[in-house]
Amino acid sequence: MNLGDLTAQQIRAMNYNELISVVRETNRPPGGVKTISHLAVGAHLDKDSHVLEIGTSTGITAIELARLVGCRVTAIDINERSIAEARRRAESLGVDHLITFEVNDATATGYPDDTFDLVFCGNVTSLIPDRAKALAEYSRVVKPGGFIAAIPMYYVKQPSEQLLADVTAAIQVTVEPLEESYWLDFFLGDGRIPFSREQYTFDWISDEVVESFIQDILARPHLDELSAEAREVLAEQYAVYMRLFRDNLAQMGYTELLVRCEADELGEPELFDSSPVLPRP
Template sequence: MYTVNEIASMDYNQLIGVVRETNRPPGGLRSLAAIAQHAFLNKDSHVLEIGTSTGVSAVALAQLVGCKVTAIDINEESLVEARRRAEEAGVSHLITFERKDATATGYDDDAFDMVFCGNVTSLIPDRDRALSEYTRVLKTGGFIGAVPMYYVDEPSDQLIADVREAIQVDITPLYKEFWVDFFVGGERHDYWSQDLRFDAIPVDVVDRFVDDILRRSHLDALADDAREMLEKRYREQMQLFRVNLSHMGFTCLLLRKEPVAVEPELFTSTAV
């Protein structure tokens, strides 16, 4: 297992691989189900998932639809847990997990029916190059499924600094308009979207969640000092994200790849 110094140097994505947290996309299973439904995924579909982390979305899509999933991430620790989850769920035959860079996947042009990227694009330093790669490997008529998170309420400078340290990415506060302008354009046409906001979660609810996670039997192999460090860092980060997410919302967004210009819809409608 890990030493106290190794745990002390881990970012959030590495920590959740160690504790085997179920790292869902914003909105969880409901976001995935809505995107799968509106993208017409079926058992013949082939989905590329960007930044699969511990494999939750890949497993859920395989279970919901029976589709084939190729899931990539740069963190090998998370991929180990992702493969374990797929085996446990009985869908490992449908999913291929690979350690790859989202900006240079090496896959063929027009290879996938959907590219699902959740919120991971916000964590990629060269996000323009990543989006170009999503578009390149996507079939014409296929969909990019994204669930970008953004600030609804302006965060403090200290909150942003704390989040940067936790995820070890130099983030800046972004808002919904940024992500719509980022994703829509060129061959990528706005097809369907749904806006949501995160609930405010009490401190004690997060503490109970952390307590339950840290009781997992595989963590018993840690030395006492390493386990203490893990508890300290994981609890601090989960409470930090509780505060951060209380300022945020997200959009379930589907973009359809079409090589020709499509005029905007003039007479739009809203659910009543």
């Protein structure tokens, strides 16, 4: 569907993940490009590596992996409009020859066993109704000794019931006040062993910065294709989402988690662990 065919009613009915494909927002994983780079280095990716990205949205992770490492990436999402935008971006940056974008289901990809060196799922698993089935699929398609890169988000402050309800409505997935321990228990076990883990919290973003970001996004020329009514609804809805997510993320943290997919053949777990003295830049 062309943008000009979208009605105000259709835009009003969109959740956030659908709306960003209209405004062409760069839907970055928690921590942005720095996190992508950290996990690529940690997983020892090189130009011969093959990565599966889950929930690529508008393609930032796949594109950055291709640009930073030169590896092959298969990137999937269930939103056709997002996939189209991801392809456009990859072509404009000259990395489309390295990336295959596909509309596909993370819980049943259809790819052969032991195909990928890394499965990059970011925080997308939290949006998948059957998380256990998705994780089983990640584990099936990753090579022995390969990695799952997850960036789970979780609450470090107790959110209000109203905030949880508002975010649930925005993304149309039930939001639970989970802690980091939930995600560690979820991703580890059954041959998945911890490889690296770094924790972060989100910064508070001022009203002025949020409003400037909203106005920059809404000024994009392609949005001129919308009718006046549709554009007005889009502007209203997008602003509501951005302010809501600013308030929500201020209560949250995230972890850069690399999980290695094989039984630990070295025997007992490591006893003497360590932590960084200074946070990574």
